[in-house]
Amino acid sequence: GNSVTQMEGPVTLSEEAFLTINCTYTATGYPSLFWYVQYPGEGLQLLLKATKADDKGSNKGFEATYRKETTSFHLEKGSVQVSDSAVYFCALSDTNTGNQFYFGTGTSLTVIP
Amino acid sequence: EPEVTQTPSHQVTQMGQEVILRCVPISNHLYFYWYRQILGQKVEFLVSFYNNEISEKSEIFDDQFSVERPDGSNFTLKIRSTKLEDSAMYFCASSEIVLANYEQYFGPGTRLTVT
Numbered sequence: 001g002n003s004v005t006q007m008e009g010p011v012t013l014s015e016e017a018f019l020t021i022n023c024t025y026t027a028t029g030y031p032s033l034f035w036y037v038q039y040p041g042e043g044l045q046l047l048l049k050a051t052k053a054d055d056k057g058s059n060k061g062f063e064a065t066y067r068k069e070t071t072s073f074h075l076e077k078g079s080v081q082v083s084d085s086a087v088y089f090c091a092l093s094d095t096n097t098g099n100q101f102y103f104g105t106g107t108s109l110t111v112i113p
Numbered sequence: 114e115p116e117v118t119q120t121p122s123h124q125v126t127q128m129g130q131e132v133i134l135r136c137v138p139i140s141n142h143l144y145f146y147w148y149r150q151i152l153g154q155k156v157e158f159l160v161s162f163y164n165n166e167i168s169e170k171s172e173i174f175d176d177q178f179s180v181e182r183p184d185g186s187n188f189t190l191k192i193r194s195t196k197l198e199d200s201a202m203y204f205c206a207s208s209e210i211v212l213a214n215y216e217q218y219f220g221p222g223t224r225l226t227v228t
Contacts, residue, residue: 004155034216036219041221042221043116043117043119043204043218043219043220043221043222044204044206044219045219046216046218049216089156091156099144099146099161099168099169099208099211100146100158100161100169100171101148101156101158101206101217102158103148103150103155103156103157104155104156105153105154105155105156106150106156
């Protein structure tokens with residue numbers, strides 16, 4: 001079946017540090033992959049997505065590359081800011097399984113000045 | 114920017130009571146969803162809804178759960194007789210179309226605590 005496994009948190013980094021949040025997946029069809037972010041008191045917002053193998057999604061300095069050979073979609077940012085403090089969710093949707101999303105557990109990131 | 118809204122933000126109820134969680138999806142969206150996240154666990158799909166009927170549901174969505182679009186703007190999730198294990202964050206989402214590569218827009222969630 002479909003599932004997403006996400007790096008457990010919480011993660012605490014100093015400002016300007018390099019960020020990696022690992023995400024791996026299993027899927028029965030041809031999944032699209034997403035990273036959502038949830039800032040305190042707000043809904044899950046789409047951060048970036050990739051719809052086929054080797055695609056790179058990017059937004060606000062964050063990047064993630066769809067790696068079919070390692071079934072991974074790791075989130076990276078070269079230099080985090082305090083404003084990046086949030087919970088990050090990896091998710092997939094699969095052409096074979098209708099319109100539901102499959103999520104990981106979420107990773108809480110705190111960036112300290 | 115249009116957004117999905119949910120009320121209340123936090124609901125406390127006693128076991129066995131009925132609760133209704135409310136959502137206002139984005140106005141031109143046609144597909145609506147409920148997900149939940151038990152503390153420390155994954156966000157799980159409950160149900161999707163289109164054209165005034167359920168289009169998909171998970172095994173979690175048993176007879177204790179129901180969804181309704183009572184008017185042109187609200188989308189509700191009802192739990193008839195709450196159990197302790199229903200305590201979770203409940204997220205509503207909507208989308209304009211249904212394609213595997215198309216995003217869903219999520220609300221901020223309702224935290225349900227069953228005592």
